[in-house]
Amino acid sequence: MAALPARVGIGSSPRKRDGAALLTGRALFLDDHRPEGLLHAVVVRSEVAHGRIRAIDTAAAAAAPGVALVLTGAEAAKHAGPVPYFIDPAARGGNRTDIRCLQVDKVVHVGQPVAAVVAASRHEAQAAADLVRITYDVLPHVLDARAAMAQDAPRLYEDWPGNVVAHNRYGSGDPDAALAAADVVVEGELRIARTTTAPIEPRGYLASWQGDRLTVHASCQNPHQLRWMLSVSLGVDESRIRIVTAKVGGSFGLKMQGHPEETLVALLSLLADAPVKWVEDRRETLMAGAREQVHRFRVGATSDGRITGLVNEIVADIGALTAQAGWAMPNMSATTQPSGYAVQDVRVELDIVCTNKPPCNAARGFGKDAAHFVMERAVDLVARELGMDPAEVRRRNFVREFPYRTATGLNIDSGDFDGLLDKTLDAVDYAGIRRGQAESRERGRYLGVGLGFELTPESSDSPGTFVSGFDTTTVRMSVTGMVTVLTGVTSPGGGNDTGIAQIVATELGVPIEWVELVQGDTDRCPNGFGNFSGRSMVVGGGSATLAARDVRAKLLAVAARLFETSEVDIRDGIASGGGRELPVPEVARALLTRAFAIGDIEPVLESTRAYKPGNINHVPDELGRIQPYPTYSSSLHAAVVEVDAETGKVTLADYVMTHDCGTMINPALVEGQARGAVTMGLGSALSEQLVFAADGSLASNRFKSYLLPRAGDIPLLRMIHQVTPSPFAMHGNKGAGEAGVGGAQAAVANAVEDALAPFGVTVRGVPLSPPNVLALIDEARP
Amino acid sequence: MKLTVNGVEHEIDVDPRTLLVHAIREQVGLTGTHVGCLTGDCGACTVVVDGQTTKSCSVLALSAEGSAVETIESLADGDDLHPVQQAFWDEFGFQCGFCLPGMLLTAKELVESTPDPTDDDILRAIDGNLCRCTGYNTIVAAVRKAARS
Numbered sequence: 001m002a003a004l005p006a007r008v009g010i011g012s013s014p015r016k017r018d019g020a021a022l023l024t025g026r027a028l029f030l031d032d033h034r035p036e037g038l039l040h041a042v043v044v045r046s047e048v049a050h051g052r053i054r055a056i057d058t059a060a061a062a063a064a065p066g067v068a069l070v071l072t073g074a075e076a077a078k079h080a081g082p083v084p085y086f087i088d089p090a091a092r093g094g095n096r097t098d099i100r101c102l103q104v105d106k107v108v109h110v111g112q113p114v115a116a117v118v119a120a121s122r123h124e125a126q127a128a129a130d131l132v133r134i135t136y137d138v139l140p141h142v143l144d145a146r147a148a149m150a151q152d153a154p155r156l157y158e159d160w161p162g163n164v165v166a167h168n169r170y171g172s173g174d175p176d177a178a179l180a181a182a183d184v185v186v187e188g189e190l191r192i193a194r195t196t197t198a199p200i201e202p203r204g205y206l207a208s209w210q211g212d213r214l215t216v217h218a219s220c221q222n223p224h225q226l227r228w229m230l231s232v233s234l235g236v237d238e239s240r241i242r243i244v245t246a247k248v249g250g251s252f253g254l255k256m257q258g259h260p261e262e263t264l265v266a267l268l269s270l271l272a273d274a275p276v277k278w279v280e281d282r283r284e285t286l287m288a289g290a291r292e293q294v295h296r297f298r299v300g301a302t303s304d305g306r307i308t309g310l311v312n313e314i315v316a317d318i319g320a321l322t323a324q325a326g327w328a329m330p331n332m333s334a335t336t337q338p339s340g341y342a343v344q345d346v347r348v349e350l351d352i353v354c355t356n357k358p359p360c361n362a363a364r365g366f367g368k369d370a371a372h373f374v375m376e377r378a379v380d381l382v383a384r385e386l387g388m389d390p391a392e393v394r395r396r397n398f399v400r401e402f403p404y405r406t407a408t409g410l411n412i413d414s415g416d417f418d419g420l421l422d423k424t425l426d427a428v429d430y431a432g433i434r435r436g437q438a439e440s441r442e443r444g445r446y447l448g449v450g451l452g453f454e455l456t457p458e459s460s461d462s463p464g465t466f467v468s469g470f471d472t473t474t475v476r477m478s479v480t481g482m483v484t485v486l487t488g489v490t491s492p493g494g495g496n497d498t499g500i501a502q503i504v505a506t507e508l509g510v511p512i513e514w515v516e517l518v519q520g521d522t523d524r525c526p527n528g529f530g531n532f533s534g535r536s537m538v539v540g541g542g543s544a545t546l547a548a549r550d551v552r553a554k555l556l557a558v559a560a561r562l563f564e565t566s567e568v569d570i571r572d573g574i575a576s577g578g579g580r581e582l583p584v585p586e587v588a589r590a591l592l593t594r595a596f597a598i599g600d601i602e603p604v605l606e607s608t609r610a611y612k613p614g615n616i617n618h619v620p621d622e623l624g625r626i627q628p629y630p631t632y633s634s635s636l637h638a639a640v641v642e643v644d645a646e647t648g649k650v651t652l653a654d655y656v657m658t659h660d661c662g663t664m665i666n667p668a669l670v671e672g673q674a675r676g677a678v679t680m681g682l683g684s685a686l687s688e689q690l691v692f693a694a695d696g697s698l699a700s701n702r703f704k705s706y707l708l709p710r711a712g713d714i715p716l717l718r719m720i721h722q723v724t725p726s727p728f729a730m731h732g733n734k735g736a737g738e739a740g741v742g743g744a745q746a747a748v749a750n751a752v753e754d755a756l757a758p759f760g761v762t763v764r765g766v767p768l769s770p771p772n773v774l775a776l777i778d779e780a781r782p
Numbered sequence: 783m784k785l786t787v788n789g790v791e792h793e794i795d796v797d798p799r800t801l802l803v804h805a806i807r808e809q810v811g812l813t814g815t816h817v818g819c820l821t822g823d824c825g826a827c828t829v830v831v832d833g834q835t836t837k838s839c840s841v842l843a844l845s846a847e848g849s850a851v852e853t854i855e856s857l858a859d860g861d862d863l864h865p866v867q868q869a870f871w872d873e874f875g876f877q878c879g880f881c882l883p884g885m886l887l888t889a890k891e892l893v894e895s896t897p898d899p900t901d902d903d904i905l906r907a908i909d910g911n912l913c914r915c916t917g918y919n920t921i922v923a924a925v926r927k928a929a930r931s
Binding site for chain 2: 019020026031197198201202247248250282492494672679702711712714717
């Protein structure tokens with residue numbers, strides 16, 4: 001194995017530290033754990049979109065070969081309570097319902113867990129699950145959010161006044177007056193189709209009990225929250241639960257906790273008195289939604305392109321309610337508007353609506369993506385109306401003074417949006433494309449360029465929930481000088497483990513090879529909150545820095561004593577001072593084996609620290625607005641597309657993203673995150689859509705019908721970095737990982753509209769799949 | 783049946799319906815071959831059967847009797863990574879690593895059969911392997927590098 005590069009400081013790009021295990025197939029993902037006596041679970045799911053469970057006949061299943069246990073909702077409810085919410089809607093003034101691991105008397109979507117079978121093999125469990133007979137009194141169902149808001153619509157939860165979880169209004173100023181006074185007003189409706197995260201590793205859990213102690217291996221990005229959640233739903237002390245989430249095969253929000261199967265698998269293991277594993281199949285993974293919204297907006301502008309007012313009405317379809325964080329994403333779709341544009345007269349009305357579809361789970365972008373898609377479409381429509389260049393309209397509206405309080409109350413820490421625009425236009429050769437466009441059109445080729453600006457609030461803290469804006473890390477040096485870092489943040493694949501090791505090695509002044517990192521184990525790691533909201537390097541990196549500085553200070557004190565001088569330093573694993581040198585392991589050994597000889601230095605080479613970044617403010621202002629984000633990454637995207645007007649196929653010819661996430665700890669890993677997010681945005685812009693049949697069953701339930709981008713669909717995504725450090729985060733870093741989804745959607749949508757300008761097409765949603773593009777062309781034709 | 787994986791013959795007891803991927807993972811016990819979809823679409827389960835990459839979720843275990851099956855576990859020589867593995871590490875050609883075994887075996891087949899592949903050759907070769915983390919750019923760079931080394 002090749003050694004890691006020597007230079008490992010902040011700003012360099014050492015390779016992923018777990019690379020060797022992953023490259024050789026030795027890494028153990030959830031499904032690779034196979035303890036002795038393991039049994040396998042299969043979930044029996046509702047086949048109706050809405051109905052009362054009249055009877056469940058489990059006799060044939062229970063008698064099937066290899067079956068250890070068949071569990072129904074009624075039986076499960078005797079042993080497990082409701083699954084507690086990640087973010088309780090009631091705490092946000094919304095409607096709630098009890099979320100059970102198995103439904104007891106009613107189902108509200110196709111695929112909802114109704115029963116479970118445990119057997120000696122997965123095949124036997126599946127065969128027996130097919131024998132469970134469930135009789136329903138079928139109820140009318142509703143699959144469209146607007147229809148679900150009607151007074152006479154079928155009600156998912158009968159004790160609610162309707163199907164709306166919450167109606168919220170955000171903004172400031174007087175947008176109606178601003179629109180009335182505007183030189184131009186453009187309006188539009190945008191539909192964002194339901195897509196999904198689709199990590200290549202499906203979700204899964206393995207539970208085993210040792211007496212009254214529970215161990216759960218989970219494909220999950222939030223181990224400590226999962227421990228708390230199981231403690232509540234199962235009524236077991238947290239101290240008796242261990243969650244291990246070592247290797248996770250991609251997550252993108254899906255594997256945040258709150259799923260019924262977490263409680264279910266732990267309960268099945270308890271009742272079967274054996275280790276039980278459940279891994280979902282791809283059809284189950286694809287049920288999870290990521291986003292589905294309709295926006296109706298009006299934007300006012302002056303004749304010189306200054307946007308003066310925005311009114312937007314959002315109807316967000318979250319499917320059935322979930323205890324997972326996903327239901328809350330549309331709030332961010334609202335509050336992230338009007339993005340990084342200086343517009344203070346804004347009103348965003350949001351209805352979060354339940355329908356008889358599976359729940360939307362948390363997804364990369366967390367709703368912010370929709371805000372960017374809509375704002376960037378609105379800006380392009382203003383430009384079109386005024387006959388101005390879209391780039392120029394953006395420039396006329398950028399926020400330039402920081403910190404900047406937006407109309408919805410967010411406090412943008414820093415940025416240089418003009419710089420992003422300049423760099424992007426230059427890199428993509430915007431002027432050259434515009435010149436070539438006319439010529440291409442004469443030859444019957446439809447080439448377009450589109451821009452997408454994105455302001456990505458990151459590292460959130462939602463008061464009173466498990467969305468926490470701080471985290472905790474322990475740095476411990478052993479008597480041999482080796483360093484163990486235990487941190488509360490987790491890495492479902494992005495590589496923050498490497499970034500944190502870099503920081504600790506740099507702070508301590510030791511080689512990165514001496515640093516071992518432990519994540520995703522509630523028995524070993526300090527209290528923490530895992531991975532979400534681009535937080536891991538901000539708060540995981542920040543807390544690791546504080547802890548490493550404590551340990552370094554102790555090493556320096558010992559070295560000063562040994563060298564009898566106060567002028568000491570540590571670098572490259574060597575302590576020096578007074579003309580003498582000593583390897584750091586010798587310094588550690590001196591403290592930990594000769595503690596009394598060394599004198600009054602406390603003999604501990606370990607520190608646990610938490611880091612809270614600045615800029616978060618939970619005290620509501622006079623408009624009731626809070627400020628839950630410390631840092632705001634920003635990016636500007638340019639997509640160049642060619643549209644085949646005969647087939648409707650959109651081909652990406654070029655793509656540029658200028659990205660500003662402040663200081664980069666490991667630029668190669670930042671680029672990896674950005675390219676991944678952009679590609680997810682490109683998929684939702686062009687090909688991905690979860691389609692439901694009229695009966696509420698999922699039609700696009702495999703990768704043949706749910707079309708993820710493949711290698712040949714993605715051009716070289718050209719990355720340009722701009723560094724505007726955050727004044728509120730320790731290293732000046734902002735979150736990286738979510739920026740790209742909304743920017744890519746917007747840039748592609750704007751590029752397609754630009755390409756098809758000769759037809760007078762107006763894009764009204766994503767995905768811009770070939771049939772949808774052809775429909776746009778057809779309806780624009782006279 | 784007898785299943786030869788990475789040069790070792792295993793005597794295993796399989797149901798006629800058992801898929802090759804399940805036999806490799808559950809009977810032989812080599813878990814580097816991953817299951818992502820079971821419909822032949824994602825390529826995480828890619829192995830090499832008699833020199834050709836094969837999606838092991840789409841063939842029955844019994845059909846591999848008498849064949850030589852190679853999995854990701856055979857690629858490195860002890861601690862020495864195969865040039866394709868090294869290139870993926872150097873170029874950040876993976877993030878979570880779940881699609882990686884299939885991607886590596888697909889890449890190895892290409893560089894062994896096509897000494898100087900064009901980018902189009904590379905894209906065509908890996909088009910059957912889904913990755914949700916990287917956006918593919920670094921994978922293409924890794925395959926290019928592997929082909930040159």
